[in-house]
Amino acid sequence: MVNSVGPSGIFQPLEGDxxxxxxxxxxxxxxxxxxxxKVxxxxxxxxxxxxxxxxxxxxxxxAEFRRRFKQEVQSAQRVQGLFTAPxxxxxxEGPSPWLATAYVPGPSLSAAVAEHGRLPVSTVLLLVAGIAEALQxxxxxxxVHRDLKPSNVLLAADGPRVIDFGIARAADATSLTSSGVTVGTPTxxxxxxxxxxxxxxxxxxxxLGQVAAYAAIGTPAFGEGTSHGVLYRIVHEEPDLTGLPDELRDLVSRCLAKDPSERPSVAEVIALCGEASGQTQLRRPEEWLPTAVAADITTRTAAPAPVQTPPPPLQAPASQAAVPQPPTQPAQPPTPPPVQQVPTALNQPQTPPPGYGPAAYAPTATGTAPVPPMSGGPGATGPITAMPAPQPPKKKRKGLVTALVLVCLLVFAGAGGGAVYYVMKGDDTKKNSQADDKTKNADTAPSPSDGATGATGADTGDNAQAxxxxxxxxxxxxxNLPDxxxxxVAExxxxxxxxxxxxxxxxxxQDNNYSDDQVExxxxxxxxxDAGQQGTLDTCRSDTRFTETILTKRLSKGSQMCLTTSYGHVALITFRGYAPESSPSKYMTVDVRVWRNAVEPEENS
Structure with missing residues (x-):
């Protein structure tokens, strides 16, 4: 049980569950x-x-949440920004899914505003610019973050940190959310x-516009209350920006546009922050936060000491492979057993295999074990003393056998030439077979220089194809696709x-008169x-949320659909919009990218 939890309840003690x-x-x-x-x-x-x-x-x-959680965490690990917590x-896969991020010793924006009130304009501009850079x-x-709110923005000494990006998507369309459980703050x-x-x-x-308004005013732009009431105001009413400083009004108003296409881009948000600050480039001072808020950072820096320093893991973290550790080296090298001296091939000076010596370790079935030394190190001029155990690697022994075969070839060239050729040929065949096995297991296609048959089956007669x-x-x-x-896509x-x-x-x-329009x-x-998914061939091949119809009300400009035909063709269809109201015909405009014969066709197609 942890008893030392720090001041102000920042570090709470662990409870029974x-x-x-x-x-x-x-x-x-x-x-x-x-x-x-819980965190x-x-x-x-x-x-x-x-x-x-x-x-x-x-x-x-x-199960669907776990699948999406794994996918989103893998995406989040690619995010490396100055204003994000990596x-x-x-x-x-474990009993309780979890993720670990760098600890940021600072209060959340929601905690700072709740305890110290609204922030000054200069701080808000630096805050918004930092969050925008994180979103970039x-x-x-x-x-897409999907859950950007004051509690997911931490205030560090050198700027804000955005956390939990993309994780909320893992909860979408799960059995919980579909049954009424809400993830995120409707406000x-x-x-x-x-x-x-x-x-x-x-x-x-x-x-981001809501976060900026909250930081500058101290209350949410669309008020508080029941979830249904707040969501209604967000959809149908204008925000209440009473008390918002004039320097922030244009920035916040543009971000809070109802139509997504009318909102500024991330780069435009950063530029608006620069204009509002009266500078062409924002410069973050060492003390960008009010004194009272900065004091909270000092409090959080004094985190409770770890239970043990360093804490010895009871088991390796799931994302790290177990690495066997060598045993403690004995004070004295082991005494080698008696051995028999054997002359080396052609009686030439030899160098012991790399890593052999008093402190070397050789792999074993359960870890590593010390290897006894061998006489005749670098610079030796006589025969080497071969140790009976452990044996040198097979690769070395095969090289020695090959050398002896060469000697036999020179001595008995007349009488045993055919037999030696047979031995060498058998050795080459074995190597070719091993190379073939490796090639069969390779995931990448052969280079163009490999020819039509690639590198597989050239000597062994295998029928494996590249x-x-x-x-x-x-x-x-x-x-322009009319009703x-x-x-x-084969045309x-x-x-x-x-x-x-x-x-x-x-x-x-299809323009349906008595029901919603659809594509099919x-x-x-x-x-x-989904937004954020890459419209690639790999994505279209792997996504299995199949349907035969999609309601057009679910499409917005830039929406993408994967089409896989029974004939083996794959297409990415990007929705660009509808005919203008002045047009006498009704049609939608799409871009189509086709990969023909990209998948196996269905039977009887």
Missing amino acids: DPRVIAGYRLSAKLGAGGMG YLSYTPGGRPVAIKVIRPEFSED VIDSDA VIHGAGI FMAPEQAAGSTITPATDIFA PKQDPEPVDFKGI EYHLS EPVKPSNADNSSDVDFAY TQTGKLVLL
């Missing part, structure tokens, strides 16, 4: 709890503090989140058609990609 160890990390205190789990303080073996977030058991029991370790890195990794959601529409990086910009290379994509931009028309070029042939209806647009396929499967 709190774990003491997570995958080798000994927990020293509890830092807080949220909608998805604990721990230390690396080198003594660096880390924050470990353990997911709630309710989410842990959902993810350093995780485990999605996060979005660059293909992630800081965007209109498209509240309406269940497509999430894009612009969603984080809306949240892996099939991905087809080159073909792009068709700005296709009741369809596309066939060259891909163009709208209204031919009555269901076997060619790969992608069609009659020859394959569709997948609507």
